[in-house]
Amino acid sequence: MYRVIGTVKSRAFRVLWMLEELGQPYELVEAFPRSDEATKFNPLGKIPALVDGDEVLTDSVAIMTYLADKHGGLTAPAGTPERARQDAVTLWLIDELDALLWTNSKHAFVLPENLRVPDISATLHKEFARNAETFAGMLDQSGAFIMGDQITLPDLLAVHCFGWAFGAGFPPLPDGVKAYSKRLRARPAFRAAADH
Missing domain, CATH: 3.40.30.10 (Glutaredoxin)
Structure with missing residues (x-):
C-alpha cells in the first residue's frame, strides 16, 4: 500500500x-x-x-x-510520440498555469511580508486568463479530454490547477473549460480523493 x-x-x-x-x-x-x-x-x-x-x-x-x-x-507509453505530446502538455501546464498559481500564493501568504509584491497579482491573473483561453482552444481540438478520448495525467493536473485558481480568486474560466472541469470533478475517483 x-x-x-x-x-x-x-x-x-x-x-x-x-x-x-x-x-x-x-x-x-x-x-x-x-x-x-x-x-x-x-x-x-x-x-x-x-x-x-x-x-x-x-x-x-x-x-x-x-x-x-x-x-x-x-498515460501514453513511454518512448512514443504520443507520450512526447502528452509530456509537452504536462510541462506547458506546469509552466503556464501551476507556476502562476504558485507565484501568486508566494506573494499572498508564503513569503515573509517584506519580500511580497502584492501588485504582481494583477499580472498573474491576466496571464492565467490568457493561458486558460489557450487551454480552451486546445480542448476544442482534442476531444473529451485534453489528449483525446482517454483521460490522462494532464487532465488531472489541469483540473487541479483550475480548482486552485477558483479558490485563489482568479478570473472565471472560459465556459468550455468550466464545463470540462465540472465533468472531471464529478468523476468517482475525484470525489473519493476529495473525501479525505
Missing part, C-alpha cells in the same frame, strides 16, 4: 486522485509543508511525498508520472 504525505488541500490531491483513478490502495499521512512529518520524507519540507516500500518520491508531477508508468494507466 502506498503512503501519501501531504494534505488534500495541496498538490498532494493530484496524487490521491491519480491513485483513485488507477484503483491503487493508499493511506494519506496528513502533513503540512515544512512540518516535522513532511521533513521526515523530504528534507526540503515540501509536500507531497509518496512512500512506495523503501522508496520515497517527491514532486507531485514526478509522482504522478511514476504511478502512471508503473500501473500502465492515464
